[in-house]
Amino acid sequence: MTHTPISRTLLTRVHISHRQTLLPLLLLLTGMLLVLLLFMLMPPPLWLQGQANYLPLHMLLETLAIVAAACIFAVSWATHKRLGTHNLLILACGFLVVALLDFSHMLSYQGMPDFVTPADPEKAIAFWLAARAVAALSLLWVAFASWQTLSQRHWRWTLLSLGLLLTMAVHGLILGLPQHLPALFIQGQGLTPLKVGMEYALIGIHILTAWRLWQLMRLAQKFNASALFAASLAMAMGGFCFTLYASVTDHFNLLGHVFKVIAYGLLFRGIFIEGVDKPFNELAQSRAKLQATFDAIPDMLFELDQQQRVVNFHPAADSRLQLSPESLLGKTPAALLPAQALHVSKLALEQASKAGFAQSPPFVWQGEKRRLWLQLSAAARMINGRTDGHVVLVRDVTELKAQEERIIQLAHFDSLTGLPNRTLFEERVNLSIHLAQRQNSSLAILFIDLDHFKHINDTLGHTAGDALLCAVAERLGNNLRDEDTLSRQGGDEFVLALPGADAAGAAHVAQRLLDSMAQPIQFADNTTTITASIGIAIYPMDGVALGNLMQHADAAMYQAKALGRNEMHFFTSNLQERMSRSLTLENALRGAIERNELSLHYQPQWLLPEQRLVGFEALLRWQHPELGTISPSEFIPIAESSGQIIQLGEWVIATGLQQLASWQQDGHSDLRLAINISAVQFRRMELVVRLAAALHAHQLQPGCLELELTEGVAMENPVHASQQLKVLHDLGVRLAIDDFGTGFSSLAQLRHFPVDTLKIDRSFIEYVDTDNSSLEMLRSIIQLAHNLSVDTLAEGVETPSQLKVLSELGCGQIQGFIWGKPQPADACTRYLQQMA
């Protein structure tokens, strides 16, 4: 729409919410003003002068005005309650009076038949002025009064009665007492000054009303202020026309009537838009919104009436439960739902009626093709505090239910084997312990660990390893009763609970399991024989709490492993003692460095052919004030499992290198030091950095340090080991494989490690002079080392005959009591001084 400069300026002065409606009204008012000016400036066209047919035209215009006024009454009366304002009531009653007075005005018009008294302009003008006054005052009222909420209901009837009484009084006065009315029109002369003055007064009221409405339009309003504003101005213009006419049939009179019709039309339109059109539009919009909301809800929606009959149904687009509205409308839940679901729905509807909203638990619906889980959400539709019906959402929760079951499965069962996991196992066994306690019976816990399972994983891969675990789980399960609980705790560890089993029963089951495991087992296109080690603890003898029993069964399992694997072992008091000793040592070891309880002993290492000392092996010693001397064979594994080995290992490196530096400074510059590195230390990436820093701190060549790693350390994770060994080799330190021959070294793999020395385990040396197979083994190892260009060092050499054999086999170095036991540093220093 194009804006003229004036309208643009005017529009900027009103609140944005009025601009759109105000603009066409301003244009209309401008048009009306132009027509009025035109009428005033130009002589009337011939067809308008002294119209012979003015009466029907007047009747037509008045009828239109009366209809518009009646419509204003009807719409305002009907909507004032909903819009909540008494101003509409004033307008309604005011325009009812206006309609009635205008009707009498029309009947009194010159040329009309008698209406109680003969028709004449004076009478018509009196009704006319009365109607105009009521219209002007009604509008003035609503412009100045606040559009507040109605409080008293009886007001509407009081106001209506007052309006009708006023109408009757005006009629009584005009029709019954005309002689008391002042002259308003003089035939042949035109309007009296009183009539013109009254018209001007009415015009003043309209302009005041319009001014007030204009002020109100600076803010957003609850009513259509622009329509009221335009109607007031149109009425003012109409009123002006009635100050100008000389004859009741002249063109100003006609224009005044037309403007009056326009003014009423504008008023009606404004009230209609606000009271009917706008709410209908809003209703249509909210319906569309509601429909869109329904379409977006993935649930079926039912509307039930008071008798719980389906009166409306909205299907869910993507539901697997497709129902046709025809099959549902008019039916009650009783006719639609199976018995169990009916009960659930009844409870939900009852609850919703009481609390406003309710949700049912999921229930099963047997559809034509499949079984579904459904859930109801019901809300009560309340009218005047009474339940008028319900809205029920039916949600297909089949997927959710399946997920819930999957979560329960995952939370309680091992995902690989499907066996109960630790959580479920604990739940069940705690219950069994409780029962055993009440029934004074026993219960056995079996800790089952597969022997050398890691080897399968390393050689055949993890997928094959997983398949084997599943096959083992199945085989173990096949040998158990229903009441037994077999669980997988992780890795290759299984724990079995045998409710009611005593030691004999547990041993019987354990043996059956070991026997069954001895049979070749098929998994992922492989067949193998795998053994297991089983540790057994019995309730209440070995513990009354599950944690205790598990710990003891675990300890017993380790004992079974130590006995050579493929064994069962019961928890014993001896094991108990070892566990408690281990705990004591773990605690005592904390702070041992700070309390100066640790020291290093050094054992000489010799070049065999030259019988020359090449260096020492640093061996850790622990002297506890109360526990006495504790062997590293005992405390090193404890330090490893508790993590304390890191701190101890660093102390050994620092102390050992400091001692070596001191000896080298004393003139033994070629002297070497061997240090044992545990698996835990070896795995840490910082090892290299720490070593480099320690060597640098004591200004030692890396080549004078030899790290002793056991076979197991190197083979645990060959890929990582090979990387770490390469980094250490690049640093320049020497690398030795300790206890060689006791582990499961893949010789092929060993070839790829940058190893300098193979330290042959003492067990091969011990009987080398008496046992032929030991001799052959030793020969092969030395031969292999020669082939790989790796040095050999035999440890634990105690006798001259052992020395002789080693010498004949070409062993490079020896270490053993024969040529020197581990000694404290000062003893070694004295020895070195004597040698020099």
Ligand SMILES: Nc1nc2c(ncn2[C@@H]2O[C@H](COP(=O)(O)O[C@H]3[C@@H](O)[C@H](n4cnc5c(=O)[nH]c(N)nc54)O[C@@H]3COP(=O)(O)O)[C@@H](O)[C@H]2O)c(=O)[nH]1
């Ligand atoms: N990670 C670390 N491990 C260490 C450290 N210090 C020692 N250890 C390891 O503890 C195990 C036991 O050591 P230990 O009791 O010191 O025994 C050593 C020697 O005393 C013993 N030995 C040496 N010669 C003979 C002999 O002729 N006969 C005989 N019966 N025993 C002898 O052998 C042990 C040395 O073994 P090894 O290290 O394999 O060369 C032992 O495994 C140590 O490694 C440490 O600081 N860190």
